[in-house]
Amino acid sequence: MTRIVSAFGVAIVAAGFLAPRSAVAQAHDHVDPAGAAHSHASAPVSCTNLASPPWVGLPEQDRRQVAAVQQSLALLDTPEAALAAGFRPALGDIPGMGVHYVHSERSRDGVNIDEPDHLLFSTIDGREQLVGAAYAFQDVPDTKEPVPFESELAGWHDHPQFAGPGETLHMLHVWFIPSSNGPFAGLNFWLPFRTAGLELPSSCWMADEADASRIQTVSFALVPARNEAAAAAQAERMAARTDILAELDASARAVDHDRWFAAADRFIADLSPVERTTTNLLLRALTMAQMSSEERGDTGN
Numbered sequence: 001m002t003r004i005v006s007a008f009g010v011a012i013v014a015a016g017f018l019a020p021r022s023a024v025a026q027a028h029d030h031v032d033p034a035g036a037a038h039s040h041a042s043a044p045v046s047c048t049n050l051a052s053p054p055w056v057g058l059p060e061q062d063r064r065q066v067a068a069v070q071q072s073l074a075l076l077d078t079p080e081a082a083l084a085a086g087f088r089p090a091l092g093d094i095p096g097m098g099v100h101y102v103h104s105e106r107s108r109d110g111v112n113i114d115e116p117d118h119l120l121f122s123t124i125d126g127r128e129q130l131v132g133a134a135y136a137f138q139d140v141p142d143t144k145e146p147v148p149f150e151s152e153l154a155g156w157h158d159h160p161q162f163a164g165p166g167e168t169l170h171m172l173h174v175w176f177i178p179s180s181n182g183p184f185a186g187l188n189f190w191l192p193f194r195t196a197g198l199e200l201p202s203s204c205w206m207a208d209e210a211d212a213s214r215i216q217t218v219s220f221a222l223v224p225a226r227n228e229a230a231a232a233a234q235a236e237r238m239a240a241r242t243d244i245l246a247e248l249d250a251s252a253r254a255v256d257h258d259r260w261f262a263a264a265d266r267f268i269a270d271l272s273p274v275e276r277t278t279t280n281l282l283l284r285a286l287t288m289a290q291m292s293s294e295e296r297g298d299t300g301n
Contacts, residue, residue, distance in 0.1 A: 047203035047206065050183065052178040053066075059150045069116065069133060070133075072115070086103050089121075095220050097187065097188070098131055098191060099122070102117060111137055113148040116133035116174065117135065118133060120132040125194075133174050135172045136169060136171045149184065155184070157170070157172070168293060180219075186291075187286060196222045199252035211257075211261065214268065215264070218264050220283050221275060221279045234275075241270060247266075248264065
C-alpha cells in the first residue's frame with residue numbers, strides 16, 4: 001500500500017518559487033527571454049475538445065468521473081468551507097496552480113478518486129474560487145499505484161526531493177475550469193490571466209511551441225509579487241503598461257492571433273531584467289517540478 005503524503009508534501013510547489021534572490025542574480029545572464037521548459041506536463045492538447053469542461057475529448061468514463069469529483073466538492077467551493085471540512089492552506093498562491101488546501105486525514109487513506117486530498121483555489125473576479133483538486137502519495141519512483149483516470153493525458157508527476165530514501169512524492173492535478181494544457185495539466189497558465197482580469201488567449205495558440213512559450217512568459221510575468229516592496233514596484237510598472245494590458249485583453253477577445261502576439265512581444269520587451277529572469281526561473285523550476293522522474297531523466301535533469 002502506498003503511503004500518502006502529509007500537508008507538508010505540498011512543499012514541492014515551492015521549488016523555484018521561493019528561490020533566493022542570489023539565484024535570480026546568478027541566473028540573470030543565462031536565461032532565454034522566452035525559455036519555458038517543455039514536458040508532458042505542458043504538452044499541447046486539442047483546443048476544440050480538451051481545453052474546457054466538460055472535457056468532451058476525454059474517455060466517457062473520465063468525463064463522468066471528473067464531473068463526479070467536482071460535484072462531490074460542491075459544498076467545499078470556498079476557502080471557509082474547505083477550512084471547516086479540515087483542509088488547510090499551504091505555501092500561498094503558486095503560479096499556475098493556485099493555493100493548495102490539504103486534508104491530512106484524507107492523505108492517510110490511499111488514493112481515493114472520489115475524495116482528493118488537495119483542493120486548488122485561485123483568485124478569479126476578485127474572490128478565491130475552487131478551480132481544481134489533486135491527489136498525492138509517496139511510493140517508489142516506479143509506482144504500481146494506478147492512475148485513477150483512463151486518458152493518456154493523466155499521469156503521475158513526482159518530486160523525489162520531498163520523500164524519504166528510495167521513494168518519491170507522486171501527484172496528479174484535475175482542473176474544473178478551462179486549462180491551458182488540458183484537464184490533468186500540472187500547470188494551468190490561464191490562472192494568472194484570470195487573476196489579472198484579462199481575457200484568456202486562444203487555447204489553439206498553445207499548439208505552436210514558440211507561441212506557447214510567449215504565452216507562458218506573459219502568464220508568469222503577471223503573477224503578483226509576494227513581498228510588499230516588490231509588489232509596490234510591480235504595481236507601478238503594471239500601471240505604466242495599462243495600454244499594453246488593454247491591448248492583450250482586446251486582442252484576446254477578438255481572437256486575433258497576430259495582434260495578441262504583437263502586444264505580448266511589447267509586454268515581454270518592457271520587462272525589467274529582474275522581472276524577466278524571475279519569470280523564467282519560475283517557468284523552468286515549476287515546469288520541471290511537474291515532470292515525472294523518468295521525464296526528468298530523459299532531459300538530463
